[in-house]
Amino acid sequence: MSQRRIKVLQLQNYYNVNASDLAEQIVQALPAERYDVTTAFLRGRPGPGEPVSKAGRSIYFGYRQSQVSGLRLRALWALYKHCREERYDAVIGHRFKPVNMLMLLNKLLGFRACIGVAHGFGEYDRSFRCWTVRQLVTSNWRLVGVSRAVRNYLVDAKAGFTSANTCQINNAIDIDRAEGLQLPRASARELLGLPADAFVFGAIGRLVPVKGHVHLLRAFAEIKDEWPGALLAIIGEGRSRAELEAVIAELELDGCVRLLGARDDALQYVRAFDSFVMPSLSEGLPLALLEGMSGHLPVIGSDIPSLKPILEDCGGRIFPTRQHVALAEHLRAVMALTDSERIAEGERAYGYLRRAHSIEDFRRQYRELLAGLLEGGRND
Known part of the structure; x- marks a missing residue:
């Protein structure tokens, strides 16, 4: 029986x-x-x-x-x-x-x-x-x-x-599924309309105040003249779009910031980025950060309680919440890495992801x- x-x-x-x-x-x-x-x-x-x-x-x-x-x-x-x-x-x-x-x-x-x-x-x-x-x-x-x-x-x-x-x-996250979804760098950039030769800081998240995108914009404005080859790309949509567009105009970021809107399976575009940034003011379940790690990328995030322990353990970079000047310093530091150093930093994050979040x-x-x-x- x-x-x-x-x-x-x-x-x-x-x-x-x-x-x-x-x-x-x-x-x-x-x-x-x-x-x-x-x-x-x-x-x-x-x-x-x-x-x-x-x-x-x-x-x-x-x-x-x-x-x-x-x-x-x-x-x-x-x-x-x-x-x-x-x-x-x-x-x-x-x-x-x-x-x-x-x-x-x-x-x-x-x-x-x-x-x-x-x-x-x-x-x-x-x-x-x-x-x-x-x-x-x-x-x-x-x-x-x-x-x-x-x-x-x-x-x-x-x-x-x-x-x-x-x-x-x-x-x-299902790491194998995530990697299987991810498009090669060139294909992802072509579909997103991003230049092949730019250095791209990327973020994925709804355009709402709690995601802290306004602080990321202000941080990027601090480095844009020093690094004219840098680009900021944000995948997501939401009620803060008009506010963010106004900040982009105010800071004269029109040529170097792309608000890419909502995308189905945004995870597939992760390899279009050179570094992943999560400037959130509050998060309970920071899956987007884990998805960034699955793309073998260096990661930068705010020091909110749900992000800080992960960033500490994976060798990521941490800045005080809402502090765009401190965030700008981390953007500069990542830009200054050699290709091999940047790859190694991304691999450390990926290794941690495999160990702790499979x-x-x-x-x-x-x-x-x-x-x-x-x-x-x-x-x-």
Whole structure:
């Protein structure tokens, strides 16, 4: 007689499925012959042609944002009925809202294993939230921080997360897939309309204030006259475009800065760059930095908590957040490297990426975490 598969619910706030989505990587970490995984989204659903989860089943509750704010009683009742009917062995929640809902339901349904994933900072800054979570954390819960900085934030939040029930599983990318997607330098530059002979500093990210692009522009303005062969290229789109275009005009950067807009699979263009820059003011999951490393590039980033440990460990360059003059010094230093020195710096970053952020290790750690909880969990 075949053994019953372990039933797992993975709950997210809103629909978002793509190849680098770490929730999808968790699905792929759990062998289908042993685990029966359901992915559920409180809000949103795929449109025509958009991808669906690799889980055996996907559920779209279809709530509006107002229906999952505050007490969320309607959503909680629907989720309770669903979980009671399905009798899940394990639940995995991403970010505060799904984690909090599953903590409440765990008190009623007694799941054998519960995992909450924190992707960034700020979710446990409110004292009432921390008090609530302290009442709900039980021995069958484990909290995961996606970086050393996020894990430390959780433990320091005084929300019932301790060194015993909180762990670090580094955010990761499928490095082999990333390298397979990347176009050769000449092809990438041709498609982006970048000169073949320019030295290109590159960034990938939405054009929104938190990404810090305005500070990158001001830093680049400091070096443009010294290094007339340098170019700054930013892949991404967003509400800050008009502001950034105004800064470009103000600083007379029109000929040497390219706002390239959104690109499908932006990762494929990484090798068009000579160095990768991430000037963010806040990040929970700095996948773009890891993607830059996958292109064997020297990397420069701000000293925010989620970036600094990675940059320290990979031999990258770090500047104080919002300090464009300090960033300009790092741009100068990279420009001054010989070709062999620049290649060596990129290879150091790539080697670190392989050691610390491979998708194979990521999947193994989640698989082992869940298996350990199930072995010691309740079986109500």
